[in-house]
Amino acid sequence: MSFDHQKVEQKWQKHWIENKTFKTDTYSTKEKVYALDMFPYPSGAGLHVGHPEGYTATDIISRMKRMQGYEVLHPMGWDAFGLPAEQYALDTGNSPEAFTKKNIATFKRQIQELGFSYDWDREISTMDPNYYKWTQWIFTKLFEKGLAYTDEVAVNWCPALGTVLANEEVIDGKSERGDHPVVRKPMRQWMLKITAYADRLLDDLEDLDWPESIKDMQRNWIGKSEGAEVTFNIDGHEETFTVFTTRPDTLFGATYTVLAPEHPFVKEIVTDGQREAVNAYLHKVQTKSDLERTDLAKDKSGVFTGAYAINPVNNKKIPIWVADYVLMSYGTGAIMAVPAHDERDYDFATKFELPIIEVVAGGDVTKEVYVGDGEHVNSGFLDGLDKDTAITQMIEWLESNGKGEKKITYRLRDWLFARQRYWGEPIPIIHWEDGTMTAVAEEDLPVELPVMTEIKPSGTGESPLANSPEWVNVVDPKTGMKGRRETNTMPQWAGSCWYFLRFIDPDNTEQLADPELLKEWLPINIYIGGAEHAVLHLLYARFWHKFLYDIGVVPTKEPFQKLFNQGMILGEGNEKMSKSKGNVVNPDDIVVSHGADTLRLYEMFMGPLDASVAWSTNGLDGARRFLDRVWRLLVNEDGTLSEKVTEANDGSLEKAYHETVKKVTTDFDNLHFNTAISQMMVFINEGYKANEIPKQYVEGFVKLLSPIAPHVSEELWHLLGNAKTISYEVWPTFDESKLVEDEVEIVVQVMGKVRAKINVSKDISKEDLEKLALDNEHIQEWITGKTIRKVIVVPGKLVNIVAN
RNA sequence: GCGGGUGUGGCGGAACUGGCAGACGCGCUAGACUUAGGAUCUAGUGUCUUAUGACGUGGGGGUUCGAUUCCCUUCACCCGCACCA
Numbered sequence: 001m002s003f004d005h006q007k008v009e010q011k012w013q014k015h016w017i018e019n020k021t022f023k024t025d026t027y028s029t030k031e032k033v034y035a036l037d038m039f040p041y042p043s044g045a046g047l048h049v050g051h052p053e054g055y056t057a058t059d060i061i062s063r064m065k066r067m068q069g070y071e072v073l074h075p076m077g078w079d080a081f082g083l084p085a086e087q088y089a090l091d092t093g094n095s096p097e098a099f100t101k102k103n104i105a106t107f108k109r110q111i112q113e114l115g116f117s118y119d120w121d122r123e124i125s126t127m128d129p130n131y132y133k134w135t136q137w138i139f140t141k142l143f144e145k146g147l148a149y150t151d152e153v154a155v156n157w158c159p160a161l162g163t164v165l166a167n168e169e170v171i172d173g174k175s176e177r178g179d180h181p182v183v184r185k186p187m188r189q190w191m192l193k194i195t196a197y198a199d200r201l202l203d204d205l206e207d208l209d210w211p212e213s214i215k216d217m218q219r220n221w222i223g224k225s226e227g228a229e230v231t232f233n234i235d236g237h238e239e240t241f242t243v244f245t246t247r248p249d250t251l252f253g254a255t256y257t258v259l260a261p262e263h264p265f266v267k268e269i270v271t272d273g274q275r276e277a278v279n280a281y282l283h284k285v286q287t288k289s290d291l292e293r294t295d296l297a298k299d300k301s302g303v304f305t306g307a308y309a310i311n312p313v314n315n316k317k318i319p320i321w322v323a324d325y326v327l328m329s330y331g332t333g334a335i336m337a338v339p340a341h342d343e344r345d346y347d348f349a350t351k352f353e354l355p356i357i358e359v360v361a362g363g364d365v366t367k368e369v370y371v372g373d374g375e376h377v378n379s380g381f382l383d384g385l386d387k388d389t390a391i392t393q394m395i396e397w398l399e400s401n402g403k404g405e406k407k408i409t410y411r412l413r414d415w416l417f418a419r420q421r422y423w424g425e426p427i428p429i430i431h432w433e434d435g436t437m438t439a440v441a442e443e444d445l446p447v448e449l450p451v452m453t454e455i456k457p458s459g460t461g462e463s464p465l466a467n468s469p470e471w472v473n474v475v476d477p478k479t480g481m482k483g484r485r486e487t488n489t490m491p492q493w494a495g496s497c498w499y500f501l502r503f504i505d506p507d508n509t510e511q512l513a514d515p516e517l518l519k520e521w522l523p524i525n526i527y528i529g530g531a532e533h534a535v536l537h538l539l540y541a542r543f544w545h546k547f548l549y550d551i552g553v554v555p556t557k558e559p560f561q562k563l564f565n566q567g568m569i570l571g572e573g574n575e576k577m578s579k580s581k582g583n584v585v586n587p588d589d590i591v592v593s594h595g596a597d598t599l600r601l602y603e604m605f606m607g608p609l610d611a612s613v614a615w616s617t618n619g620l621d622g623a624r625r626f627l628d629r630v631w632r633l634l635v636n637e638d639g640t641l642s643e644k645v646t647e648a649n650d651g652s653l654e655k656a657y658h659e660t661v662k663k664v665t666t667d668f669d670n671l672h673f674n675t676a677i678s679q680m681m682v683f684i685n686e687g688y689k690a691n692e693i694p695k696q697y698v699e700g701f702v703k704l705l706s707p708i709a710p711h712v713s714e715e716l717w718h719l720l721g722n723a724k725t726i727s728y729e730v731w732p733t734f735d736e737s738k739l740v741e742d743e744v745e746i747v748v749q750v751m752g753k754v755r756a757k758i759n760v761s762k763d764i765s766k767e768d769l770e771k772l773a774l775d776n777e778h779i780q781e782w783i784t785g786k787t788i789r790k791v792i793v794v795p796g797k798l799v800n801i802v803a804n
Numbered sequence: 805g806c807g808g809g810u811g812u813g814g815c816g817g818a819a820c821u822g823g824c825a826g827a828c829g830c831g832c833u834a835g836a837c838u839u840a841g842g843a844u845c846u847a848g849u850g851u852c853u854u855a856u857g858a859c860g861u862g863g864g865g866g867u868u869c870g871a872u873u874c875c876c877u878u879c880a881c882c883c884g885c886a887c888c889a
Contacts, residue, residue, distance in 0.1 A: 002843095212808075212809095213807090213808050213809065213883080213884080216807065216808060216884085217807085217808080217883095217884055217885080219807090220806090220807065220808095220884075220885060221884095221885080223885095223888065225888075225889085227889080243889080244888095244889065245889060246888095246889065247889080258889090300887080323887095324887090325887045325889095326887080326889075327887075327888070327889090329888085330888045330889075331888075331889065334889095335889045336889085337889085338889090342889070343805085343887090344887050344889075345889080347887090348887095409888080409889090410888095411885095411888050531883080531884090534883095534884080535884085535885095605816090605817095605828085605829070606816065606817090607816060607817060608817085611810095611816090611817090612882085613816065613817090614815095614816080616815085616816070616830070618815090618829095618830050618831070619815095619816070619829070619830060621830085621842095622829055622830055623829085625829090626829080628844095632844085674816090674817070674818085674828085674829095675817095675818065675827085675828080677828080677829090678817090678818075678827065678828035678829075679827090679828080680828095681827095681828055681829075682827075682828070685828090688845090745824090747823075747824050749823085749824085749869085749870075751869080751870090752823095752868095752869060752870040753870095754824055757824080789869085790869060791869090792823090792869050792870080794823060797823055797824090798823055798824075798870090800823080800869050800870060801869085802869050802870095
């Protein structure tokens with residue numbers, strides 16, 4: 001008979017909740033482990049089978065660490081602000097808050113039904129004013145330190161909807177809702193100066209135990225590049241302009257320069273003869289979307305301004321062009337073009353028949369661009385030098401002649417931090433009638449979202465909050481000055497930038513968290529989530545954390561010491577699960593049909609945690625079959641403990657048991673759950689073959705199984721005669737000496753091919769082993785008539801005879 | 805184009821710092837039990853071959869007594885970035 005998973009699971013879930021089994025003692029003197037999941041956005045679709053994969057992994061670690069004597073912090077919460085709730089509110093006129101709360105309730109029920117060992121007393125939600133008070137507080141600190149500022153930034157403005165749209169809401173230049181035209185319009189926006197932390201965000205990646213691919217993605221995103229700025233005079237103008245280049249050594253080969261279309265100098269320097277052409281070009285570029293400008297950029301376009309720059313190193317007049325292959329957002333928005341040694345410049349110069357001068361030997365620039373290293377030519381004082389030396393010398397020349405300087409540029413841009421939305425944390429700023437603005441004082445935080453009967457666009461581009469005059473308009477009680485609240489809200493990223501701090505001290509009313517506790521619990525030992533957050537969430541959270549470190553709020557430079565990305569669970573056809581494909585698996589259904597333990601076990605057994613593997617109903621059945629096999633091995637038909645479980649120990653399972661304890665323990669630590677499970681399967685298979693199973697081993701095995709399948713393990717633990725929960729029982733240990741057998745099997749190879757296997761004492765000498773191998777009759781057959789050239793003996797493993 | 809990763813049976817996947825390729829599971833085959841089995845148990849299951857044996861970790865080459873593992877080269881797929889000067 002198999003166990004009744006519904007009964008068993010409900011029983012233990014109730015027990016855990018009622019007894020607060022997984023309540024963390026924040027002040028514990030035990031060694032601490034902080035195992036964190038990326039908290040979910042509670043979407044209306046409910047839990048997806050992808051969610052439990054990462055959650056199970058951290059749960060296994062948490063449960064094992066508790067049993068190993070650690071105090072474990074394993075919390076869960078809700079990333080509650082977000083666009084879908086606002087859209088829902090716009091569509092239905094209902095409150096995004098009620099909608100989100102309902103979704104949270106569903107998520108919570110689903111998560112609890114999977115038996116995760118969260119401390120639910122620490123549940124937090126980013127939409128809770130007690131929480132976002134501190135999100136706002138951090139913003140005011142950023143503001144005070146000059147790291148939050150306003151700037152005019154182009155946004156997606158939809159006149160028909162009277163609202164600003166996020167990039168993902170714009171499809172082919174039309175609004176996703178209603179298919180209305182969308183234009184780029186500059187608006188005053190809040191920005192966070194993440195670029196001030198670029199170097200530290202880059203350098204501190206070194207010490208993190210993160211997947212190399214994620215570190216690389218962050219490095220690329222930050223995009224540090226070293227080079228120089230070079231100042232060009234403009235023929236007939238007073239002003240100068242500056243370009244950024246990583247190849248100052250090729251300055252002698254600069255045959256033209258290019259300004260980005262948005263460069264402020266374009267309109268100043270354009271000659272009368274070229275004005276019409278330039279204006280036409282600028283207009284053409286403006287109507288191109290970002291996508292067109294970047295994606296369809298196979299064929300370069302541009303136009304001559306009529307003006308000339310003076311190459312500072314040789315005083316040659318070179319034309320100034322405008323072209324959209326130069327981006328205003330990177331470097332200085334202007335480049336010096338060296339067509340001989342830069343692919344983009346080469347394409348452009350070829351198309352517009354601009355001169356190409358070779359300055360680095362090694363290729364044939366009449367035929368194709370040459371970007372490699374080589375001796376410099378046509379380059380005056382750089383002739384004969386290699387690239388690195390030439391770069392250094394050119395920078396020296398530029399600096400001593402006042403024509404430029406060494407410069408480091410980043411691809412990373414400041415973080416656009418404002419959203420023209422209702423459903424987010426209000427940015428705690430007041431604009432006063434005298435033109436000043438101030439941050440809301442700490443004692444006046446949080447600035448709560450007003451309850452609004454209807455959430456609709458303001459029509460001005462401001463958020464719907466602008467529709468609530470009683471909320472927007474304020475009067476300073478001291479001075480009587482009138483002011484207006486900032487109507488922008490924070491982006492969804494804000495709340496997730498620091499939630500892991502709040503879990504440590506969720507009810508603190510005085511500060512975001514007690515510094516003493518932060519010291520105890522940070523950094524996070526293991527953080528697991530999807531790779532889709534590889535760059536933005538993780539970079540933003542690191543930025544805030546470093547800022548909080550600088551102002552003395554947190555004790556560590558980095559929040560997440562170890563990070564791991566779980567893979568995706570695909571549909572049975574190896575495609576992404578999606579409603580439209582109809583291949584979505586609902587965890588609720590699996591919990592009913594197979595049970596939470598089976599789901600957890602199956603998801604961990606599918607493959608390595610970081611791999612993307614297709615869902616398989618057969619595989620799921622197999623996981624359940626294993627749990628049934630465990631149950632039947634230990635429990636009789638009538639529900640009593642099997643007679644096979646004995647106090648005696650005949651030693652037959654000794655090696656298998658110790659091996660299993662060792663492998664499962666180390667595999668869990670390394671997040672290799674699939675192989676840990678296979679080892680448990682091996683043990684159970686051995687158990688079926690054995691006549692009796694020592695109770696001690698059974699208890700040890702149930703403990704090993706309990707992090708993965710906690711409900712059935714609790715039930716078995718109970719059946720074994722234990723009254724208390726298994727959750728804090730001591731994790732089994734293994735004895736290394738039990739793993740080595742007195743006799744080992746040695747592989748005997750001839751010419752690298754296995755020809756025989758012999759059993760020998762583990763202590764046999766190299767010489768004796770070699771002799772035994774050579775005397776073996778099968779081996780004799782293979783080596784007679786041949787000359788033995790060499791015999792390789794690897795003690796305890798193999799003998800390889802080289803003979804021909 | 806640049807950066808990163810992955811290629812192993814019919815399928816998901818194992819294999820420690822180079823040492824028995826295919827653990828474990830799924831699927832399949834046969835048998836047992838059974839009124840029945842899509843339950844359970846037992847055995848088998850990389851390919852070719854009559855056994856012996858030969859071949860086999862995307863392809864080609866190399867280092868080595870020995871390569872899934874290291875090196876070179878090539879192909880395919882996946883992920884990220886994408887005119888970043």
